[in-house]
Amino acid sequence: MLPEGNWITRAPNLRRKAILLAKVQDEGGHGLYLYSAAETLGVDRTELLSQLHTGKAKYSSIFNYPTLSWADIGAIGWLVDGAAIMNQTVLARGSYGPYSRAMVRICKEESFHNRQGYEIMMTLAQGTPEQKAMAQDALNRWWWPAVMMLGPSDDKSPNSDQLMRWKVKLESNDAIRERFIDRTVPQAEFIGLKVPDKDMKFNEKTGHYTHGEINWDEFFEVIKGNGPCNAKRLKDRVEADKKGRWVREAATAYAAKQAKEREIA
């Protein structure tokens, strides 16, 4: 909610503001579905949030990049949600019911976000030279993080083996990445933008694109906490949690008083 929430108050018109509000609200909802799915494994949300706040739990590397212009909101919907869908449509067929059922709902909403993001990019790409430059700059900054967010190559992915044995995960990171690139590169070309990879080529023989080398050092640094926004994102969350404590305590105290009153009645 933080990277995109950053642009709600500055959205360039009322329609885009409404779409972005609805989108971010969906993302908050996805958080709820997945915390609920995790609860079926016996761990509650308070515990999971405390793991997040202390840095024990990981969250997607992509959210540690800053949103610097309005075009970033388009790039996130198009690229980040686009990559997420590639991953999530497969996860929706996984073996663990509570997780895969959450994924089914998530995918439906993500596919809206993806189209809305692409539409923002298309509008900018067809707009004034400044708008087109803004769109290209956003693509330049978000492309590699989006390609990386699908996870390390198969030989460097520590959790893939076990998750695939359990059939929670059905396809490898590289296979999903290939599908994402095959789908996205022509979309960029269609609106006159260029993917920032000079080695990107279409391979007639395989029918797939081959991409340039991915900077995995950057990826692992961001995972470790050394991305541009790791500290800020976590600080914002910890502060919100701290500032909200008295609210949660009040709600609990009120609920207890109500329960007692009902008992007396």
Add this chain to the structure above:
Amino acid sequence: MNIQEAKFQYLLRLGDSSLIIGHRLSEWCGHGPILEEDIALINIALDFVGNATSLLAYAGQIEGKGRDEDALAYLRDEREFRNLLITEQPNGDFASTIARQFLFDTYMFFLYEDLKNSKDETVAAIAVKSHKEITYHLRHATEWMLRLGDGTTESHERLQSGLNDLWMFTSEMFDMDEVDAMLIKEGFAPDLNKVKTAWEKRVKEVIAEATLQIPTSTFKQKGSKEGKHTEYLGFLLAEMQYVHREYPGAKW
């Protein structure tokens, strides 16, 4: 002032209030006390932005100078905004936000209940749709008034302090001027005295149930009807309008 100008002014008052309070609520995104509240507050913000869009679009039509909802939202200056002062007040802590929402939602609930009977079909239609949403908003705010008021000592004190600070902005909600007089006669707008009676009754009931006190301050801040705002609005508009103004004529 002719009737067309009066209608334009009136629609700006309604639309601007929704736009500005929606903006304030959207500032909570990602910073709420629990995930459910993050979602609730931006959901409510979305309703307000939707309501503002309909009202400003209609205001532009009535004005007849080719200004659409975006031109009105993004290309007017502070002195041209007609939102109630309470809507532009900063969020403060969660208790201040709840106090602001409760006082304004209660007002909007009774106002729009009457607006549903407007002789203007568009206004009546917007009011019917919005009133359904406001009913939820008011329920949300009222439930938090009770939880915070009758929760812990800290929440009680914070909420009382939020109410005390905002109280001076409540009386202008019911002020009527030439615009109201003309439109009441037309059957376009309701008499705010009636709204005031209902508002006072409901606010007193909820404040009592929440174990809080009606603020004692009698000072009344006003000025929104003439576009005289508190210092907060300028910063809010600077943020809201900057992208739109930075690229004149661009399509988004």
